[in-house]
Amino acid sequence: MNEGVSVILPCLNEIESVAAVVREALHAMEEAGVAGEVIVVDNGSTDGSAEVAASAGARVVRERRRGYGAAYMAGFAAAAGDVIVMADADGSYDFAALPAFLDRIRDGDQFVMGSRFKGHLEPGAMPWTHRHIGSPILSGLLNLLYHTGVDDAHCGMRAFRRDVLDDLRLRMPGMEFASEMVVNAARSGLRIGEVPVNYRVRGGRSKLRTIPDGWRHLRFLMLYSPTHLFVVPGLALLVIGLVLLVALLPGPVVVLGRLFDIHVMVLGALLTLIGFQILAIGLYAKTLAVTLRLQPPDRTLGILRRVFSLERGLVAGAVLFMVGFIVDFGIAATWVASGFGPLNEVRPALFALVAMLLGMQTVFSSFFLFAIELQVREPA
Numbered sequence: 323m324n325e326g327v328s329v330i331l332p333c334l335n336e337i338e339s340v341a342a343v344v345r346e347a348l349h350a351m352e353e354a355g356v357a358g359e360v361i362v363v364d365n366g367s368t369d370g371s372a373e374v375a376a377s378a379g380a381r382v383v384r385e386r387r388r389g390y391g392a393a394y395m396a397g398f399a400a401a402a403g404d405v406i407v408m409a410d411a412d413g414s415y416d417f418a419a420l421p422a423f424l425d426r427i428r429d430g431d432q433f434v435m436g437s438r439f440k441g442h443l444e445p446g447a448m449p450w451t452h453r454h455i456g457s458p459i460l461s462g463l464l465n466l467l468y469h470t471g472v473d474d475a476h477c478g479m480r481a482f483r484r485d486v487l488d489d490l491r492l493r494m495p496g497m498e499f500a501s502e503m504v505v506n507a508a509r510s511g512l513r514i515g516e517v518p519v520n521y522r523v524r525g526g527r528s529k530l531r532t533i534p535d536g537w538r539h540l541r542f543l544m545l546y547s548p549t550h551l552f553v554v555p556g557l558a559l560l561v562i563g564l565v566l567l568v569a570l571l572p573g574p575v576v577v578l579g580r581l582f583d584i585h586v587m588v589l590g591a592l593l594t595l596i597g598f599q600i601l602a603i604g605l606y607a608k609t610l611a612v613t614l615r616l617q618p619p620d621r622t623l624g625i626l627r628r629v630f631s632l633e634r635g636l637v638a639g640a641v642l643f644m645v646g647f648i649v650d651f652g653i654a655a656t657w658v659a660s661g662f663g664p665l666n667e668v669r670p671a672l673f674a675l676v677a678m679l680l681g682m683q684t685v686f687s688s689f690f691l692f693a694i695e696l697q698v699r700e701p702a
């Protein structure tokens with residue numbers, strides 16, 4: 323390969339390993355016959371890691387913002403190479419895999435992931451809870467939601483061509499940066515390759531905090547897909563709620579010998595309203611994400627754009643509201659006609675309440691959706 327390679331190592335208090343890793347990376351590049359540099363990105367080491375890394379031959383970059391993602395973003399900005407290789411500064415990744423990464427890139431892969439599960443996993447290198455609980459759950463969810471096809475989504479050894487940086491849209495400052503990169507590579511339709519890497523017991527202490535960092539990954543995966551976070555659960559609750567509400571409107575229902583009555587209808591009203599709220603937030607989120615070009619248009623948005631217009635929303639909302647209003651008006655009229663006698667019209671009253679609320683929500687949600695579409699989009 324005649325292009326330069328930049329190996330980037332984020333480093334937070336890795337004095338035990340960083341110098342050896344820098345030398346290992348330089349040696350691997352030499353063996354592979356490629357020119358390049360090793361950049362160590364430090365943002366707050368207090369153990370002298372930066373100085374040691376520099377003496378071992380690395381270029382040290384300092385970043386003010388804390389975090390694994392922030393460190394990498396600073397490293398990418400400083401990199402001179404056309405190909406960027408990422409790895410930890412803790413001695414855990416075996417640079418024997420470097421030529422395989424470069425081969426994949428040469429073959430046209432735009433983003434290459436390491437896989438520790440396909441390489442040799444040294445006993446004790448990965449805590450049991452990460453290997454058998456955290457990693458399968460987070461990798462599984464990532465692939466379920468974003469179809470990346472990557473087998474070890476949290477492997478820290480990766481490579482890509484610098485010219486795909488814009489497609490990767492990297493923003494996340496913490497450990498969730500690792501997920502962001504894979505999700506965006508898949509979303510941008512990059513050609514993703516995979517290479518086995520050996521994973522060894524690290525020197526020093528891990529900076530990954532299982533619960534807070536696991537949560538940051540999970541939070542990222544949820545936030546990044548409004549369809550799964552809002553639209554699907556919202557629609558499900560809305561449908562269940564509406565079925566209960568409508569089925570119980572005429573009167574109690576007996577199913578399998580059990581009597582379902584007004585309380586279940588109240589539950590139906592609750593689910594309907596909750597479901598509608600969640601769905602509406604999902605549609606705003608989806609529209610915003612696509613309008614701001616944070617994600618490409620997808621099927622959910624396609625359907626929304628075909629079905630929705632401000633005018634249709636306003637008419638539908640007004641009709642719903644009027645239905646509720648007429649039902650309530652009827653109840654009031656009966657009451658007046660009976661000389662303000664006893665009244666027990668809870669079922670239709672509940673139905674009317676839900677219809678009016680949904681009607682109002684539909685009207686104002688429609689204005690809001692329309693405002694996002696119209697005002698947030700960049701001028702052509």
Ligand SMILES: Nc1nc2c(ncn2[C@@H]2O[C@H](COP(=O)(O)OP(=O)(O)O)[C@@H](O)[C@H]2O)c(=O)[nH]1
Pocket residue numbers: 331332333334335336363364365366388389390393409410411412414478524527528529530
């Ligand atoms: N500069 C910098 N490096 C970090 C930070 N957090 C972790 N790192 C480095 O990122 C790499 C991955 O972190 P590590 O603790 O090994 O996590 P693990 O591999 O998931 O156990 C290591 O080289 C760390 O020193 C940070 O906040 N700033």
Ligand SMILES: [Mg+2]
Pocket residue numbers: 410412414478524
């Ligand atoms: Mg590590």
